[in-house]
Amino acid sequence: MAKLRVPSIQHLARNWYDSPKKIEDEFVKLVMNPPSFNYNALNDVARDSLLFKVPEEQIAKGIREKEKRKRVQKILLEVVPLLHGYFSNIQYDFVNDVTPSFYPIGRDLRIPFRSVFIYGIGGQIYLPWFMFWKQNPLDEKQLSLFVTLVREMLRQDPELDTAKFEILDFSVNNSNGCRQLKVIDTADIQTFNSNETNEMLAIFAEGFERAEDRLKEVDIPSKRKGDEIIVDIGQYRLWDK
Structure with missing residues (x-):
């Protein structure tokens, strides 16, 4: 039996x-064609760049040593300069x-919410x-749902x-085909009211539960039989196309 797991509000959206x-x-579709890697290593890159000011060259060397798949190496390494350049220049008061x-x-x-870290500057x-x-798949409505849910979570924590909630988007600039960092101030994103949000979440919950029921009837390929497949949506469609 395949078991679905939704790891973040972002991937719900x-x-x-x-x-x-x-x-x-x-x-x-995700269960039947699961992806093979995620971007979790880049969370460590961000933390090391901000907290310890680790040199970019040392970070890149570590990725090459730990990740032997050349294609995955390439995908991770093309983000490192942008990520390191942003966080290594921040002079923080604290990181938590x-x-x-x-x-x-x-x-x-229940959808888990956890930011990689927070940091403070001047109060x-x-x-x-x-x-x-690589290609940001969120349309306007999905982005608004994501921001709405995160803001609700933040309001529950005094x-x-x-907190200034910022999205760091590392997707490709269509004009030149290269990744670029776009910092989005979510204060500029329109959010949904409670009735709209509840209606959207009800649709999602119904679809998710229907997928669980349907997968109970799916014949898992023989090489996977006997194993529980934990599907991490955080790995969904991460490959460049």
Whole structure:
């Protein structure tokens, strides 16, 4: 049996559609064709660049030594200069981890929320959120849903209620085909009201639960039988096309 796991609010938004059937189909497709890597190593790059000011060359060397797949190396290394350049120049007052929290959206379905870290400068707390997709797949409605949910989570934490929530988008610039860093101030993103949000989450929960039910009837390929497949949506469509 394949088990679905949604690792972040970002990926809930990424997999939200107007139709529960579309959501169901996307999750089933994901289980049957799971991706083979994620961008988790870049979270460590950000932390090392900010907290320890590790040189870019040392970071790149570490990636080459630990990641032997050349294509994955290339994908990670093309982000490193942008990520390192941004965080290595920040003079912070503090850097803290964020305690994970959960957003309930349906029956036995809670979406975990956890930023990689927060940092403070001159009394202002910053909460960066990374989008490492080569092609940012979020449309306007999905982005608004993501920001709406994160803001609701932040309001539940007195320490983060006034945090400056920024999206660091490392996707490709279509004009030159290269990645670039775009810092998005989410204060400029329109959000949904509570009724709209609840309706959208109900659609997602229905689609997700339908996918779970459908996958109970799926014949897992023989090489996977006997194993539980944990599908991490954080790895969804990360390959460059």
